[in-house]
Amino acid sequence: MDRLQIPLTAYESPWVNDDVRMFRNTVSQFVEKEFVPHQPRWRENRGPDAESWTNAGRAGILLADLPEEYGGGGGTFAHEAVVLEELARAGVHFGSAIQSTVAHYILGYGSEEQKRKWIPRLARGESVAAIAMSEPGAGSDLQAITTSARRDGEHYVINGSKTFITNGARADLVCLAAKTNPKAIGMRAISLIMVETKDLPGYRVGRALEKVGMHGQDTVELFFDDVRVPASNLIGGVEGRGFSQMMEQLPYERLQIAVGAVAMAEQAVAITTRYVKERKAFGKPLLDLQNTRFKLAECKTNAQVGRVFLDNCIERFIAGRLDEPSTAMAKYWLTESQCRIVDECLQLHGGYGYMTEYPIARMWADARVQRIYAGSNEIMKELIAWSL
Numbered sequence: 063m064d065r066l067q068i069p070l071t072a073y074e075s076p077w078v079n080d081d082v083r084m085f086r087n088t089v090s091q092f093v094e095k096e097f098v099p100h101q102p103r104w105r106e107n108r109g110p111d112a113e114s115w116t117n118a119g120r121a122g123i124l125l126a127d128l129p130e131e132y133g134g135g136g137g138t139f140a141h142e143a144v145v146l147e148e149l150a151r152a153g154v155h156f157g158s159a160i161q162s163t164v165a166h167y168i169l170g171y172g173s174e175e176q177k178r179k180w181i182p183r184l185a186r187g188e189s190v191a192a193i194a195m196s197e198p199g200a201g202s203d204l205q206a207i208t209t210s211a212r213r214d215g216e217h218y219v220i221n222g223s224k225t226f227i228t229n230g231a232r233a234d235l236v237c238l239a240a241k242t243n244p245k246a247i248g249m250r251a252i253s254l255i256m257v258e259t260k261d262l263p264g265y266r267v268g269r270a271l272e273k274v275g276m277h278g279q280d281t282v283e284l285f286f287d288d289v290r291v292p293a294s295n296l297i298g299g300v301e302g303r304g305f306s307q308m309m310e311q312l313p314y315e316r317l318q319i320a321v322g323a324v325a326m327a328e329q330a331v332a333i334t335t336r337y338v339k340e341r342k343a344f345g346k347p348l349l350d351l352q353n354t355r356f357k358l359a360e361c362k363t364n365a366q367v368g369r370v371f372l373d374n375c376i377e378r379f380i381a382g383r384l385d386e387p388s389t390a391m392a393k394y395w396l397t398e399s400q401c402r403i404v405d406e407c408l409q410l411h412g413g414y415g416y417m418t419e420y421p422i423a424r425m426w427a428d429a430r431v432q433r434i435y436a437g438s439n440e441i442m443k444e445l446i447a448w449s450l
């Protein structure tokens with residue numbers, strides 16, 4: 063995608079310092095050179111090239127906010143945000159956010175041995191991670207999952223299926239939510255177990271799911287048929303903590319989504335501004351029409367208001383003070399705003415806005431799912447409402 067830099071003179075996020083600025087340069091150059099030219103192929107293959115993971119690892123793009131002692135970038139969420147922003151501005155869908163999320167589960171609850179075994183490989187891109195919570199019969203209501211992990215000596219025997227799993231086609235490390243004790247009440251039934259999928263009997267990756275957008279990213283079903291996994295792969299050492307671990311980590315994933323939402327909205331305004339200056343109707347540029355100017359003024363204002371709220375959330379997250387309702391507000395409001403802005407910008411492109419060769423058309427299709435995954439926006443409103 064043709065990328066326009068947002069003028070820095072107007073506003074710069076307060077969490078950006080010299081180090082973060084330098085990191086942004088590295089990420090932006092890497093994405094431009096290594097990812098952008100291959101997007102048509104990724105989209106056609108319904109997923110990124112295998113070597114994109116190791117290339118990203120070598121460039122230091124993966125696990126930017128994980129500690130250096132485990133091979134991570136040693137940065138803060140500011141560094142993770144930069145990666146997400148640069149990918150979003152370039153129109154690249156690469157599951158590095160999921161890679162970071164899984165690494166944070168291991169960092170947060172894993173044993174020292176588990177951290178040393180898995181996190182460095184994820185940082186180098188030698189391993190690709192997926193997180194498998196959703197099932198055909200249970201998405202929002204995670205307590206209703208039916209995938210089971212029955213203890214059998216030194217192993218768990220896993221049965222069930224998962225759907226909509228991002229990175230699932232390539233993942234060799236799946237962070238799986240399963241019921242270790244189906245008799246336990248509600249949330250205490252669920253545990254998180256790391257499944258190393260390479261040559262694993264009984265494990266099967268289903269077909270690539272045909273999505274409305276985000277075609278360059280793989281999303282698949284996963285099947286587990288008497289899959290045996292060492293009992294030591296349980297995260298946190300004690301069964302029944304999976305649900306609370308997910309509730310603790312989901313805000314990280316939701317903030318990642320909010321970062322992408324604002325970056326895409328800003329990019330939509332930037333490319334549309336350029337388009338309406340070039341495209342003519344009735345003998346003058348579209349920008350000379352008052353409706354065009356007003357619509358873009360509204361979009362730019364919405365994007366800027368969103369940016370300031372997001373920045374506030376990022377700063378509070380880095381300081382360890384971001385509360386759950388605020389994270390839910392960010393995920394809900396910023397993704398709704400992203401969809402409205404992208405839709406208005408598409409309208410200003412006329413018929414060309416509906417052509418997938420135009421970035422705005424792809425943005426429109428890509429944006430829609432932001433209101434659904436990682437907890438739908440209706441669930442976000444429930445979380446906000448609980449704080450009333």
Ligand SMILES: Cc1cc2nc3c(=O)[nH]c(=O)nc-3n(C[C@H](O)[C@H](O)[C@H](O)COP(=O)(O)OP(=O)(O)OC[C@H]3O[C@@H](n4cnc5c(N)ncnc54)[C@H](O)[C@@H]3O)c2cc1C
Nearest residue numbers: 193194195196200201202226227228434435436437438440
């Ligand atoms: C492209 C894509 C990638 C994804 N990646 C992953 C992944 O990597 N890992 C993973 O585990 N999952 C992933 N998901 C799944 C995603 O998180 C779920 O789709 C989402 O949580 C919603 O669950 P559901 O689809 O089962 O919808 P449902 O739960 O069936 O919801 C249907 C509708 O009912 C509404 N609803 C449900 N409960 C309530 C309520 N209590 N109050 C009000 N409204 C409610 C929902 O908001 C929604 O509008 C992905 C999904 C997509 C589309």
